[in-house]
Amino acid sequence: MKRIMAMLLKEPLFIFVLFSILLFCIFLSQKAVPDNVIIVSEERLKEFYQYSRQSFGLAAISNKLQVMSTEERNELTEEFIRAEVLVREARRMGLDEGDFIIRQRLIQKLEFLSDTQANIPEKAEALLVDWFEKNKDNYRQPSEISFTHIYFIHEGREKAQEVLAALISQDPMAITEQGNRFLYHKSYQRKSQEEITAHFGENFASSVFDLPFSSEWQGPLASRHGYHLVRITDKSEAQIPELMDVRQKVLFDLKLSLSLASRNEYADTLRDKYTIISK
Amino acid sequence: MTMSQLGRHGLSLLFVTILSVSMIGCGDPQETQKQGNSGVTSLSNQMLPSGSMPDGVYWGDLHVHSRLSMDSFSFGNRMMTADDAFKFAKGEPVEAHTGDIAQLRKPLDFLLVSDHAEFLGVIASIMDRKHGIETTALGKRWSGWLEDNNIQSIINEWVGSFDADTSSPDAKPKIEYPDEAFFKGVWGEMVETAERHNDPGKFSAFSGYEWTSMIDGDNMHRVVIFRDGAEKTLGAIPVSSTENSDPEYLWERLEAYENQTGGEVLAIPHNSNLSEGRMYSSERVSGTIFDTKYAKTRIRWEPVLEMTQVKGDSETHPLLSPDDPFADFERWDETDINSNVIPDDKKIEVYTGSYARPALKTGLAMEESLGVNPFKFGMIGSTDSHTVMATADSDNYYGKFVDSEPSPERLMSKMGGILWNNRMLTAAGYAAVWAEENSREAIFDAIKRKEVFATTGPRIVLRFFGGWDFENADLELPDYATQGYKRGVPMGGDLTGSDLAVQSSKNLSPRFIITASKDPDGANLDRAQIVKGWLDDDGSLHEKVFNVAWSGPRTLDNVSGGLAPVGSTVNVAKASYTNTIGAENLATVWRDPEFDPSLRAFYYVRVLEIPTPRWTTYDAQRFNLDLPDDIPVSIQERVYSSPIWFTPAVN
Numbered sequence: 001m002k003r004i005m006a007m008l009l010k011e012p013l014f015i016f017v018l019f020s021i022l023l024f025c026i027f028l029s030q031k032a033v034p035d036n037v038i039i040v041s042e043e044r045l046k047e048f049y050q051y052s053r054q055s056f057g058l059a060a061i062s063n064k065l066q067v068m069s070t071e072e073r074n075e076l077t078e079e080f081i082r083a084e085v086l087v088r089e090a091r092r093m094g095l096d097e098g099d100f101i102i103r104q105r106l107i108q109k110l111e112f113l114s115d116t117q118a119n120i121p122e123k124a125e126a127l128l129v130d131w132f133e134k135n136k137d138n139y140r141q142p143s144e145i146s147f148t149h150i151y152f153i154h155e156g157r158e159k160a161q162e163v164l165a166a167l168i169s170q171d172p173m174a175i176t177e178q179g180n181r182f183l184y185h186k187s188y189q190r191k192s193q194e195e196i197t198a199h200f201g202e203n204f205a206s207s208v209f210d211l212p213f214s215s216e217w218q219g220p221l222a223s224r225h226g227y228h229l230v231r232i233t234d235k236s237e238a239q240i241p242e243l244m245d246v247r248q249k250v251l252f253d254l255k256l257s258l259s260l261a262s263r264n265e266y267a268d269t270l271r272d273k274y275t276i277i278s279k
Numbered sequence: 280m281t282m283s284q285l286g287r288h289g290l291s292l293l294f295v296t297i298l299s300v301s302m303i304g305c306g307d308p309q310e311t312q313k314q315g316n317s318g319v320t321s322l323s324n325q326m327l328p329s330g331s332m333p334d335g336v337y338w339g340d341l342h343v344h345s346r347l348s349m350d351s352f353s354f355g356n357r358m359m360t361a362d363d364a365f366k367f368a369k370g371e372p373v374e375a376h377t378g379d380i381a382q383l384r385k386p387l388d389f390l391l392v393s394d395h396a397e398f399l400g401v402i403a404s405i406m407d408r409k410h411g412i413e414t415t416a417l418g419k420r421w422s423g424w425l426e427d428n429n430i431q432s433i434i435n436e437w438v439g440s441f442d443a444d445t446s447s448p449d450a451k452p453k454i455e456y457p458d459e460a461f462f463k464g465v466w467g468e469m470v471e472t473a474e475r476h477n478d479p480g481k482f483s484a485f486s487g488y489e490w491t492s493m494i495d496g497d498n499m500h501r502v503v504i505f506r507d508g509a510e511k512t513l514g515a516i517p518v519s520s521t522e523n524s525d526p527e528y529l530w531e532r533l534e535a536y537e538n539q540t541g542g543e544v545l546a547i548p549h550n551s552n553l554s555e556g557r558m559y560s561s562e563r564v565s566g567t568i569f570d571t572k573y574a575k576t577r578i579r580w581e582p583v584l585e586m587t588q589v590k591g592d593s594e595t596h597p598l599l600s601p602d603d604p605f606a607d608f609e610r611w612d613e614t615d616i617n618s619n620v621i622p623d624d625k626k627i628e629v630y631t632g633s634y635a636r637p638a639l640k641t642g643l644a645m646e647e648s649l650g651v652n653p654f655k656f657g658m659i660g661s662t663d664s665h666t667v668m669a670t671a672d673s674d675n676y677y678g679k680f681v682d683s684e685p686s687p688e689r690l691m692s693k694m695g696g697i698l699w700n701n702r703m704l705t706a707a708g709y710a711a712v713w714a715e716e717n718s719r720e721a722i723f724d725a726i727k728r729k730e731v732f733a734t735t736g737p738r739i740v741l742r743f744f745g746g747w748d749f750e751n752a753d754l755e756l757p758d759y760a761t762q763g764y765k766r767g768v769p770m771g772g773d774l775t776g777s778d779l780a781v782q783s784s785k786n787l788s789p790r791f792i793i794t795a796s797k798d799p800d801g802a803n804l805d806r807a808q809i810v811k812g813w814l815d816d817d818g819s820l821h822e823k824v825f826n827v828a829w830s831g832p833r834t835l836d837n838v839s840g841g842l843a844p845v846g847s848t849v850n851v852a853k854a855s856y857t858n859t860i861g862a863e864n865l866a867t868v869w870r871d872p873e874f875d876p877s878l879r880a881f882y883y884v885r886v887l888e889i890p891t892p893r894w895t896t897y898d899a900q901r902f903n904l905d906l907p908d909d910i911p912v913s914i915q916e917r918v919y920s921s922p923i924w925f926t927p928a929v930n
Contacts, residue, residue, distance in 0.1 A: 144481075151757060179757035183796040183864050184740055186334050186758070189717060190481045198385070198799040249371060 339389030355681030496617030556632030657729030657921030660708020729771025776928030803861025830862035
């Protein structure tokens with residue numbers, strides 16, 4: 001007997017027939033409901049209550065219908081019927097057609113459905129290590145620089161070169177009180193290229209990061225403000241962090257990417273059912 | 280773990296070494312000290328370790344809440360933690376409740392997650408079934424309400440407990456309060472999170488909390504900030520105002536902390552604008568008048584005020600400063616924190632105790648009678664965000680509670696569904712701190728010496744020095760700041776009549792160096808102003824606003840000293856502006872033309888940006904909405920320096 005069952009279960013035709021019978025039974029059990037009949041069931045009332053009170057999944061809400069007074073329940077039923085009538089009439093008049101908000105909402109619901117079916121949280125946990133390995137360049141922590149600078153106005157390039165020469169020959173006169181007043185700071189500590197760009201502009205930011213790490217004064221480098229002599233006090237190269245240090249962020253990105261992929265895949269499957277005519 | 284910590288400390292040690300070596304090149308520090316003190320007495324200068332000088336301004340927020348705060352959780356923040364707050368401040372993206380990916384355009388340099396001490400973490404721990412709270416009577420009752428989604432009953436209980444009876448020292452809150460073991464668990468987590476995010480040289484993560492006293496609905500809130508790390512703070516379980524709502528009690532507890540641990544701690548008041556005049560009233564909570572001891576104690580613990588934040592700006596009020604055309608800015612002046620309306624005939628009296636400028640003036644009069652100025656405070660801003668996202672930019676603003684995160688509804692919705700209109704919220708502010716380095720210690724010490732300023736959002740770099748012999752030529756010096764420290768005092772400092780210079784020449788007036796550079800990513804500057812307050816010899820208090828530097832070809836009115844508006848480039852429909860007006864940089868040396876060496880005075884700087892769209896205007900454009908007409912379409916964002924005080928010589 002067991003063997004026969006096993007054989008049958010492998011037989012596609014048998015499965016098909018079984019499935020068809022099942023479907024037919026379901027069909028028979030359904031009686032068509034005319035358009036102008038509204039069925040008030042426990043299930044639909046509960047759903048209506050949850051939506052109208054914006055509270056889901058809490059035990060107390062599920063029990064709420066049971067503990068309601070008859071008066072409260074009748075009131076809720078009336079509310080439900082009224083809403084159902086209005087929705088049906090609106091649909092009948094085609095008011096949902098071309099409504100951008102309703103369209104967006106429908107799309108959102110379908111995408112949400114695709115997300116739930118795709119088991120994203122579980123998949124993300126499982127794929128995390130591999131995915132980080134493949135994408136770790138995106139998590140590279142930027143290079144940082146610390147430096148002090150002496151600033152010269154646009155016309156001060158030659159002066160800057162003189163001061164640099166004096167600094168290199170360690171002329172003590174050159175060390176203090178040279179240059180012009182700068183808008184922002186004299187020293188910068190552990191700043192990324194982006195942060196340096198904000199105060200000096202792009203050209204300077206990229207040149208200062210290109211300078212060799214040396215305790216000597218270097219320059220002059222041009223910026224949008226003028227010229228700068230620079231002494232680097234610290235510099236760290238860009239580095240890729242350990243997964244444990246950026247785990248939450250990676251997980252977040254991975255989930256986002258999985259959900260996008262599954263939504264696209266789902267949309268593609270559905271799209272195959274349609275013929276597109278361009279006019 | 281241990282290795283990486285060692286590595287981090289090693290790195291910062293190396294960095295400090297490099298820094299101090301590079302300082303040696305800047306002249307002999309001992310020598311500087313001697314020259315610099317040519318008669319100028321300054322607390323500020325004396326408190327700095329000799330030779331080092333603040334050369335960087337650091338931006339931060341000392342007032343942000345996570346789900347551990349009762350109101351944050353009750354109003355919808357079920358998930359966002361202190362960990363998220365630190366990540367967000369460091370510039371990482373977080374997922375807002377709306378599903379948006381929220382991110383700061385520029386990271387902050389420091390942060391304090393200041394969750395409310397009262398019922399700290401109770402409801403979040405009930406949800407998480409943590410620290411044993413779930414087994415207590417309160418835990419079970421609230422757990423039931425939580426499951427029923429009956430947040431209102433929970434709110435009613437904890438709000439009720441704020442009006443605790445302070446008449447006797449052992450007064451108890453009206454409902455049972457979790458025991459110390461519970462709060463120890465929650466506080467332990469908070470301290471651990473701050474330690475994990477503290478990265479000296481790059482990012483300072485402070486430990487602290489908010490002490491939330493509301494006496495008759497008068498906002499007396501203070502943020503408590505620790506200078507120290509876990510080895511000292513771990514035992515300092517937050518003081519709850521349900522124990523005693525009088526700030527004098529809080530100060531006693533702070534003093535006990537310092538005595539026991541050798542650590543340091545401060546309290547920072549905020550929203551004096553919602554205190555119904557109580558924050559800077561001339562009476563103590565107990566009803567008695569100030570004495571010298573009280574004045575000393577108060578300024579010892581509260582050297583700065585958070586005077587601009589999401590619930591409005593507390594600089595001054597048009598009724599108090601009728602001659603100041605910029606006094607009407609982001610006002611929250613109709614009620615106290617409990618929405619009790621302020622009657623018309625009480626307004627002047629109430630506002631005098633509610634705003635910074637009148638309080639600074641009152642302080643001068645008090646110093647005259649008590650010998651100590653209890654209101655000698657500096658100024659900072661912070662956000663008071665309750666969703667962990669510390670945003671103060673008008674075009675990237677995430678509001679206060681979950682219900683004021685960006686959505687098409689927030690222009691018309693109310694805070695918590697029932698309180699103020701969300702559109703009243705201000706996209707403000709941050710604390711700007713002049714410090715030698717980015718570390719908890721350096722930033723805390725700068726706050727203590729008031730070398731700080733407040734911004735409503737833009738990162739305008741403001742320097743302010745007071746002295747006797749500054750010249751316009753000093754502005755051309757590359758190290759004018761060195762001169763500022765050598766020959767004067769920075770913001771937060773003191774000039775006195777006993778300074779040698781004043782005594783030797785009776786005709787001297789104080790001179791001030793003011794430089795302001797626009798936010799590199801923001802709007803140009805309209806003008807820099809000095810706000811002066813003084814105590815006349817007849818005991819009356821006065822104030823005057825001087826325009827001292829401005830953009831474009833405008834001239835001061837000979838009689839009034841007024842200056843024409845800078846104009847506006849704001850396009851409301853497009854929510855845009857252009858930097859075709861205003862200046863990138865304003866700099867001047869200003870001499871007080873009306874100085875009287877026999878009168879107490881203070882001077883602070885206010886710098887205004889050119890008009891830019893208010894956050895609500897960005898919203899209207901983004902979501903295609905009509906703008907309600909009870910809010911301005913554009914604002915002039917601003918920074919406020921801490922004052923420099925002048926005290927006459929004692930005869």
